[in-house]
Amino acid sequence: MQDFEKILENNNVKPTAMRLLVLQFLLNKKVATSLTDVENYFDKSDRTTLYRTLKTFVEKGISHKIDDGTGITKYALCEENCHCEIDNDLHLHFHCTNCNETICITDYKIPRITLPTGYIAENINLVVKGICDKCNKK
Amino acid sequence: MQDFEKILENNNVKPTAMRLLVLQFLLNKKVATSLTDVENYFDKSDRTTLYRTLKTFVEKGISHKIDDGTGITKYALCEENCHCEIDNDLHLHFHCTNCNETICITDYKIPRITLPTGYIAENINLVVKGICDKCNKK
DNA sequence: TTGAAGTATGCAACAGAAGTGCATTATTTT
DNA sequence: AAAATAATGCACTTCTGTTGCATACTTCAA
Ligand SMILES: [Mn+2]
Ligand SMILES: [Mn+2]
Ligand SMILES: [Zn+2]
Ligand SMILES: [Zn+2]
Numbered sequence: 001m002q003d004f005e006k007i008l009e010n011n012n013v014k015p016t017a018m019r020l021l022v023l024q025f026l027l028n029k030k031v032a033t034s035l036t037d038v039e040n041y042f043d044k045s046d047r048t049t050l051y052r053t054l055k056t057f058v059e060k061g062i063s064h065k066i067d068d069g070t071g072i073t074k075y076a077l078c079e080e081n082c083h084c085e086i087d088n089d090l091h092l093h094f095h096c097t098n099c100n101e102t103i104c105i106t107d108y109k110i111p112r113i114t115l116p117t118g119y120i121a122e123n124i125n126l127v128v129k130g131i132c133d134k135c136n137k138k
Numbered sequence: 139m140q141d142f143e144k145i146l147e148n149n150n151v152k153p154t155a156m157r158l159l160v161l162q163f164l165l166n167k168k169v170a171t172s173l174t175d176v177e178n179y180f181d182k183s184d185r186t187t188l189y190r191t192l193k194t195f196v197e198k199g200i201s202h203k204i205d206d207g208t209g210i211t212k213y214a215l216c217e218e219n220c221h222c223e224i225d226n227d228l229h230l231h232f233h234c235t236n237c238n239e240t241i242c243i244t245d246y247k248i249p250r251i252t253l254p255t256g257y258i259a260e261n262i263n264l265v266v267k268g269i270c271d272k273c274n275k276k
Numbered sequence: 277t278t279g280a281a282g283t284a285t286g287c288a289a290c291a292g293a294a295g296t297g298c299a300t301t302a303t304t305t306t
Numbered sequence: 307a308a309a310a311t312a313a314t315g316c317a318c319t320t321c322t323g324t325t326g327c328a329t330a331c332t333t334c335a336a
Binding site for chain 2: 125
């Protein structure tokens, strides 16, 4: 059994052909991926299936959903041992306004946020927009 | 001349009837407001006009655009002396998953963000999701 | 004062993404 | 093999954001 087949089974997702392909695609990609990205890559397959595949991945903790402020939802595989928990797993996302790519900056965790009394934080989304290192070099 | 008429003129926006009404509406609201919110309030007026009014307000620095992760763009008036600058003016936004409202937490600025070498930050969007103080009390 | 230019508004239409319903197909279980 | 369960594919809808264009309103110079 392949590595990525295990990933699915460990997360209680049945490893269908399409799911394996999508997982592999996400694994190879270094940047966050939109439904349209996936759709364009697998032009034979149906948008709804891909949509539901990504949705399942998020629900089962295989990947996380990213709102980078472009209005287009992105997806990226979770790190090893990620539970998308507010104190340990949340990382910031960088969106490059030049190459239009969105990257998980997993090495830099989100700093501790202070809130006014009475507010309870359940989730934090931090997106930095600017120029990425690749575009910066050019 | 009214206060809000001055706000418009100070920002080089001609104070038309509709713009004054929208500005007043935003001033009275304590929470971030979507185009649809405005549209529902002024049900006589046209969606496009309101859309362009809000757009103009953002372009001229009267209000700022908020992406709270709901997929619906929100708007809120800028504070006095705000220039939406990355180091001074950016504040975090809180989205309550209970009452569904988004609030500017202007008293708590966004902490300093560290990025990997080569990345240039131009803008930062920080949204905390959870339970707001009002909903917490109930 | 009048006409031209510039600006704002209103209506219609479009684009793109997200999401739903339902029939069909595939897989698993009995 | 039949029944139950789950995944897929197609069509369609909803919603937000956006643009094009014709009309109305302002401004300003001749
Ligand atoms: Mn990420
Ligand atoms: Mn704000
Ligand atoms: Zn880039
Ligand atoms: Zn609330």
